[in-house]
Amino acid sequence: MRKIGVFVCWCGSNIAATVDVKQVVEEAKKMPGVAYAADYQYMCSEIGQNMMKEVIDKHNLDRVVVAACSPRMHENTFRRAAEEAGINPYLVEIANIREQCSWVHKDKEAGTEKAIALTRAAVAKVTLNSELVPGEIDVVKKALIIGGGIAGIQSALDIADAGYKVDIVEKTPSIGGKMAQLDKTFPTLDCSACILTPKMVDAAKHPNITLHTYSEVEKISGYVGNFNVQIKKKARYVDMDKCTGCRICTEKCPSKKAKSEFEEGLKNRGAVYIPFAQAVPNVPVIDTDECIKLKTGKCGLCEKLCPSNAIKFDDKDEIITEEYGAIVVASGYDIIDLNKFGEYQYDHPDVITSLEFERITNAAGPTNGKFLRPSDGEKPKKVVFIQCVGSRDKTERGKSYCSKICCMYTAKHSMLIKEKYPDIEAYVFYIDVRTPGKNFDEFQRRAVEKYGVQYIKGMVGKIFPEGKKLMVHGVDTMSGETLVIDADMVVLAAATKAKSDAIDLKRKLNISTDINNFFTEAHPKLRPVETASAGIYLAGACQGPKDIPETVAQSSAAAAKVIGLLNKSKLVNNPCVSAVDESLCSGCLACTEMCPYDAISYKNIEIDDHGKKIKKVVADVNEALCHGCGGCTVTCRPGAIDLKGFTNKQILAEVDAICH
Amino acid sequence: MSLDTNTNVVNKNEEFKPLIVAFCCNWCSYAGADLAGTSRLKYPANIKIIRVPCSCRVNINFVLRAFQNGADGVVIAGCHPGDCHYSTGNYHTRRRFSLITNLTEYIGVEKERFKVDWISAAEGNKFATVMNDILEDVYKLGPNKKLRDARWKI
Ligand code: SF4
Ligand code: SF4
Numbered sequence: 001m002r003k004i005g006v007f008v009c010w011c012g013s014n015i016a017a018t019v020d021v022k023q024v025v026e027e028a029k030k031m032p033g034v035a036y037a038a039d040y041q042y043m044c045s046e047i048g049q050n051m052m053k054e055v056i057d058k059h060n061l062d063r064v065v066v067a068a069c070s071p072r073m074h075e076n077t078f079r080r081a082a083e084e085a086g087i088n089p090y091l092v093e094i095a096n097i098r099e100q101c102s103w104v105h106k107d108k109e110a111g112t113e114k115a116i117a118l119t120r121a122a123v124a125k126v127t128l129n130s131e132l133v134p135g136e137i138d139v140v141k142k143a144l145i146i147g148g149g150i151a152g153i154q155s156a157l158d159i160a161d162a163g164y165k166v167d168i169v170e171k172t173p174s175i176g177g178k179m180a181q182l183d184k185t186f187p188t189l190d191c192s193a194c195i196l197t198p199k200m201v202d203a204a205k206h207p208n209i210t211l212h213t214y215s216e217v218e219k220i221s222g223y224v225g226n227f228n229v230q231i232k233k234k235a236r237y238v239d240m241d242k243c244t245g246c247r248i249c250t251e252k253c254p255s256k257k258a259k260s261e262f263e264e265g266l267k268n269r270g271a272v273y274i275p276f277a278q279a280v281p282n283v284p285v286i287d288t289d290e291c292i293k294l295k296t297g298k299c300g301l302c303e304k305l306c307p308s309n310a311i312k313f314d315d316k317d318e319i320i321t322e323e324y325g326a327i328v329v330a331s332g333y334d335i336i337d338l339n340k341f342g343e344y345q346y347d348h349p350d351v352i353t354s355l356e357f358e359r360i361t362n363a364a365g366p367t368n369g370k371f372l373r374p375s376d377g378e379k380p381k382k383v384v385f386i387q388c389v390g391s392r393d394k395t396e397r398g399k400s401y402c403s404k405i406c407c408m409y410t411a412k413h414s415m416l417i418k419e420k421y422p423d424i425e426a427y428v429f430y431i432d433v434r435t436p437g438k439n440f441d442e443f444q445r446r447a448v449e450k451y452g453v454q455y456i457k458g459m460v461g462k463i464f465p466e467g468k469k470l471m472v473h474g475v476d477t478m479s480g481e482t483l484v485i486d487a488d489m490v491v492l493a494a495a496t497k498a499k500s501d502a503i504d505l506k507r508k509l510n511i512s513t514d515i516n517n518f519f520t521e522a523h524p525k526l527r528p529v530e531t532a533s534a535g536i537y538l539a540g541a542c543q544g545p546k547d548i549p550e551t552v553a554q555s556s557a558a559a560a561k562v563i564g565l566l567n568k569s570k571l572v573n574n575p576c577v578s579a580v581d582e583s584l585c586s587g588c589l590a591c592t593e594m595c596p597y598d599a600i601s602y603k604n605i606e607i608d609d610h611g612k613k614i615k616k617v618v619a620d621v622n623e624a625l626c627h628g629c630g631g632c633t634v635t636c637r638p639g640a641i642d643l644k645g646f647t648n649k650q651i652l653a654e655v656d657a658i659c660h
Numbered sequence: 661m662s663l664d665t666n667t668n669v670v671n672k673n674e675e676f677k678p679l680i681v682a683f684c685c686n687w688c689s690y691a692g693a694d695l696a697g698t699s700r701l702k703y704p705a706n707i708k709i710i711r712v713p714c715s716c717r718v719n720i721n722f723v724l725r726a727f728q729n730g731a732d733g734v735v736i737a738g739c740h741p742g743d744c745h746y747s748t749g750n751y752h753t754r755r756r757f758s759l760i761t762n763l764t765e766y767i768g769v770e771k772e773r774f775k776v777d778w779i780s781a782a783e784g785n786k787f788a789t790v791m792n793d794i795l796e797d798v799y800k801l802g803p804n805k806k807l808r809d810a811r812w813k814i
Contacts, residue, residue: 070690070694070697071711072686072690072691072694096694096709096711098697099693099694099696099697099698100693100697100709101705103697103698103700104696104697104700104701104702104703104705104788105702105704105705106702107705110704110705111705113705114705114708117708118708118709121708121710507742507747510745510746510747512743512745514782515782532687532745533745576713594752596746596747596748596749597746627746628713629713629714629716629717629745629746629749630712630713630714630716630717631714631716631717631746631749631752633717633719634716634717634718634719634720634752634756635752643713643717646712646713646717648719648721651710651712651717651719651722652721652722652725654710655681655710655722655725655726655729655731656725656729658679658681658708658710658726658731659679659681659726659729659730659731
């Protein structure tokens with residue numbers, strides 16, 4: 001006979017107010033196998049846990065049921081306490097009588113009855129639990145960073161400085177991300193490139209960091225400590241070892257029709273190009289869609305001119321396979337498609353996005369830093385900024401969340417204009433001004449108080465182009481007046497959104513995203529940089545809108561988690577894995593087809609059949625790969641495979657107990 | 661609750677206290693039930709949850725056993741397709757759904773007594789709604805007599 005101890009928690013009044021805990025204890029005492037039952041105010045407190053340990057010892061208990069809050073909350077707490085009292089931690093079960101009972105049922109009688117049923121189910125299950133011992137797995141001492149923006153760079157540098165190898169996989173030809181495109185950064189007005197470029201160089205030069213630019217993560221398998229990743233290195237058509245970065249090819253390339261991605265389409269680039277002056281690595285790529293030689297076989301000028309013979313037209317995409325212990329996702333963000341906002345006339349050349357603005361004010365940008373209208377190159381006299389374009393917008397075309405950074409960069413943009421050209425009038429239409437960062441409010445007020453930027457609380461209804469002007473029709477909700485401003489340029493603070501390929505990446509990584517396709521952290525408050533998948537961490541705006549300081553902070557936090565993980569010599573794995581009963585297994589291998597982790601293979605065994613030796617094929621589970629979903633158990637027709645911790649018998653016992 | 665809006669079954673069955681067994685996957689639906697709890701959303705106490713790692717862990721046997729033991733309704737709840745913590749587990753659940761429905765109907769249990777639904781960890785509200793909905797269906801049908809009476813009496 002089992003000697004089960006049942007501990008019913010009050011959770012203060014959280015449980016005790018709507019569940020008669022005394023009655024639960026009395027009923028528990030009658031359940032088969034229960035040798036001891038008691039209630040306590042706070043089981044999870046140190047006193048509660050100590051009491052549990054003492055009772056286990058005194059009454060020689062061999063199994064424990066705690067009727068308390070969700071196992072997702074304190075299962076580990078109670079397992080640890082039981083272990084300290086000498087019981088295998090997997091001989092503990094939780095009956096969730098708080099989240100599933102006291103908090104959702106007002107009627108005390110019904111709640112108590114249900115609490116008893118849930119406790120009965122836990123007792124029934126624990127009776128059948130067996131001791132489980134987690135296996136140990138090795139950790140590959142190397143991290144993968146997906147995304148080479150400031151988030152990825154910061155994480156990589158921190159991990160590399162701690163002495164571990166790091167690979168950065170970046171889709172575009174250079175690291176640097178969106179931050180590299182910015183002109184100045186708020187609230188200090190540091191030059192973005194000046195603070196970012198040294199970090200990019202550090203990352204490239206660091207002996208522990210390997211950059212895979214113009215590369216994509218193709219496939220990921222494995223598990224924490226042992227991820228197996230295929231990386232596609234796209235053909236660059238330029239030999240990275242031979243190229244000296246002299247740029248003769250990029251200057252002489254006759255194809256100049258492609259829009260520069262880095263310049264937000266405000267400038268053209270060649271078919272062979274380096275995305276921007278400080279690009280890392282400083283090696284061009286050839287755009288297959290634009291290159292005359294690759295399309296028609298003619299041209300090949302760059303190949304002829306290259307002094308170091310670095311151009312190789314026969315280059316091919318290459319897939320490399322690497323092993324990693326941990327992964328940081330730092331894939332960044334996009335901005336929304338403004339073509340759905342017809343009223344703002346984004347198709348007009350003088351209506352630009354904030355990122356385009358960054359390029360126009362940048363000294364290295366398409367206008368060499370002169371603030372000029374894209375349509376005719378003239379200096380504008382009136383500029384209107386519109387905030388929350390698509391942010392805090394619950395309609396189909398917009399995003400219901402606040403994009404967080406636009407209030408600040410709009411203040412920055414208006415200030416940058418007024419600084420250089422005090423005679424330009426700057427207007428900002430806003431819904432609310434939100435500036436809750438360090439020194440942020442002071443910064444925004446400076447735009448108003450020192451530079452005289454006119455802030456108008458209200459939205460713009462429509463913009464009508466009239467001759468060279470853009471007539472901005474809006475409302476000042478403070479005075480109730482309708483306004484018409486004859487602007488020369490309009491800057492739209494477009495909402496940020498998750499990267500368009502976030503869903504694709506989520507599937508590869510097996511992590512989750514929220515309704516806006518931003519990656520979801522394991523816990524919004526307490527585990528903000530981890531995902532629900534062990535060994536995969538998040539950094540930067542791929543998790544939600546973030547400014548640079550927040551991104552850097554989260555990136556370092558993710559790095560700290562990775563360092564903590566890589567520091568371990570062994571990891572223990574989940575012992576709730578499946579196991580094959582070889583005497584029942586028919587060798588059909590249907591389970592191998594079902595398993596999402598390829599955790600099941602087969603082996604040949606020899607069995608003794610009435611003195612005759614016969615060979616037989618049976619399924620074979622790799623415990624390190626098995627995640628414990630239990631799908632194989634249902635697929636198996638003879639019922640030969642079962643999931644430890646959630647066995648068929650255990651679950652059936654729960655069903656019986658609940659339907660008692 | 662508006663259980664008797666278009667039927668009087670509830671009133672006729674004053675004594676009828678349905679029992680619903682809900683198999684919830686640990687990562688989404690069980691967490692959704694937790695969220696319903698932390699958000700203090702009320703739903704009837706007739707719903708009793710059994711935690712499974714993934715909705716694909718639920719064997720047809722478990723469902724049949726619940727009906728056999730007198731459950732009036734059974735729900736399997738998992739993560740939304742595409743969001744499975746085990747990447748594809750719930751696709752298998754979805755595939756098994758029609759099989760289980762056919763089987764329960766074949767043995768004389770109305771198909772409305774069995775449901776598969778997707779409830780994410782963020783959908784405390786949906787958890788309560790799904791549970792209320794099946795309960796409402798079960799109230800309309802009355803007690804699951806067929807299999808209950810078929811139990812072997814000793
Ligand atoms: S499905 Fe069952 S019988 Fe078939 S190989 Fe797998 S464990 Fe063996
Ligand atoms: S429990 Fe899931 S992960 Fe483990 S072997 Fe079975 S199907 Fe694969």
